[in-house]
Amino acid sequence: MILIEGQKLYCRLCNKEVNKEDALFFYGIEPNENKPLAIFNDAIVHKECFEEHPLKQKVLDRMKEFEKYQSQNNVDYITGEDLSLENIGHPDNLINVFYLTDDKNNPLYKYNGISLNKRNLSKWKEYDKFLKLLIELNASGKWEGNALKYLISHLRSPIRAPFTKEFLNKMKERYPDKFK
Numbered sequence: 114m115i116l117i118e119g120q121k122l123y124c125r126l127c128n129k130e131v132n133k134e135d136a137l138f139f140y141g142i143e144p145n146e147n148k149p150l151a152i153f154n155d156a157i158v159h160k161e162c163f164e165e166h167p168l169k170q171k172v173l174d175r176m177k178e179f180e181k182y183q184s185q186n187n188v189d190y191i192t193g194e195d196l197s198l199e200n201i202g203h204p205d206n207l208i209n210v211f212y213l214t215d216d217k218n219n220p221l222y223k224y225n226g227i228s229l230n231k232r233n234l235s236k237w238k239e240y241d242k243f244l245k246l247l248i249e250l251n252a253s254g255k256w257e258g259n260a261l262k263y264l265i266s267h268l269r270s271p272i273r274a275p276f277t278k279e280f281l282n283k284m285k286e287r288y289p290d291k292f293k
């Protein structure tokens with residue numbers, strides 16, 4: 114979700130306008146539209162509406178769980194390398210896997226919140242298995258919404274050519290904190 118300066122924001126729960134100061138933001142915590150928590154996926158809501166919502170505790174638990182996986186997986190899952198622009202070459206080569214399943218017995222569970230550098234997919238031994246599991250989940254009827262379809266096509270699409278050295282050097286000057 115990209116917030117544009119000056120854009121009006123609306124609460125997902127009551128549909129009324131919400132100021133940034135009174136809003137809470139929830140990122141990819143449940144992209145499966147078949148699940149009750151999906152109402153909070155990539156959503157902006159009033160703090161007040163959230164406080165009164167019956168799913169409040171479940172959302173907080175999910176956020177905590179997802180943040181834990183994301184911080185554990187803040188490197189390329191395949192090689193363990195960091196995800197700097199120099200390593201991924203192009204921002205489109207970074208795949209951030211959203212929350213896939215809350216079922217601990219599902220083989221996809223261990224992939225919740227992982228990050229992948231597309232340039233390393235060809236050497237990933239689990240690639241075929243991972244893709245097959247995603248395709249099966251998408252066809253199972255247990256998943257609703259486009260997020261999974263998008264992830265599958267991102268995994269299958271060609272690697273983007275890396276930025277040139279000259280371009281990277283220019284970016285480094287402009288955004289030094291992105292190149293630690």
Ligand SMILES: [Zn+2]
Nearest residue numbers: 124127159162
């Ligand atoms: Zn509201």
